[in-house]
């Protein structure tokens with residue numbers, strides 16, 4: 001199983017370098033992969049240094065995650081300034097090249113600023129086409145070896161995101177129709193969007209569009225980034241059941257924010273939770289769980305909770 005976590009959790013505090021963070025990551029049992037934020041982490045460290053750190057710490061690059069800077073606050077691909085929209089696309093092309101050079105598999109695209117705050121602020125059809133055209137070109141530049149995965153989020157920092165939920169994102173991805181394009185499902189983002197995470201996974205995976213999973217937890221109204229399973233345990237269990245059912249083989253990335261917690265202990269706890277929940281699924285057996293689901297009975301479904309508490 002490929003397990004990755006949020007590098008920035010290990011950069012918090014005073015003066016921690018990417019070298020310090022990677023050293024800490026390499027000491028965590030079960031952690032295999034790292035995601036690098038672009039351009040953020042390349043401002044702090046050179047590409048050469050990151051390549052050497054990955055090698056030294058026996059870590060694989062899962063991929064590159066775009067972190068658009070505040071210059072794009074009026075939109076990435078939908079920026080009203082055409083030169084900035086072109087610049088956002090260029091940043092993605094650079095991320096694709098970097099991912100390829102560092103041996104990663106997937107570029108994760110979270111369009112923080114493609115959204116709106118006021119009625120009448122944007123033209124929705126124009127915005128859709130701008131995003132569609134830009135992402136088509138990015139996916140084509142990434143093909144065939146690099147995957148491009150859109151991480152949707154309903155709001156934050158914008159009041160409304162233009163890529164807000166599973167169905168809208170899947171529609172865009174299917175309209176574009178490139179085989180290396182898909183979705184990253186972030187557990188908190190799905191809760192914020194009012195989705196049941198396992199439903200989103202099953203629909204995305206059955207369309208062969210599941211390219212990334214970000215596990216965490218929260219209280220639905222905010223991107224809390226709490227430890228895996230700490231609030232929505234049964235929905236996390238259901239999500240992992242479907243990840244297994246659809247043979248999800250990319251990394252499980254913990255997108256959590258240990259602000260007051262020790263980052264290494266927090267990550268180790270997330271790994272243990274996932275391993276224990278997957279172990280529980282194995283003990284019960286996929287067939288038995290599937291048989292229970294086929295009853296479509298709320299009572300039968302609740303028996304899983306009893307089994308989990310044994």
Ligand SMILES: [Mn+2]
Nearest residue numbers: 151186214255
């Ligand atoms: Mn995420």
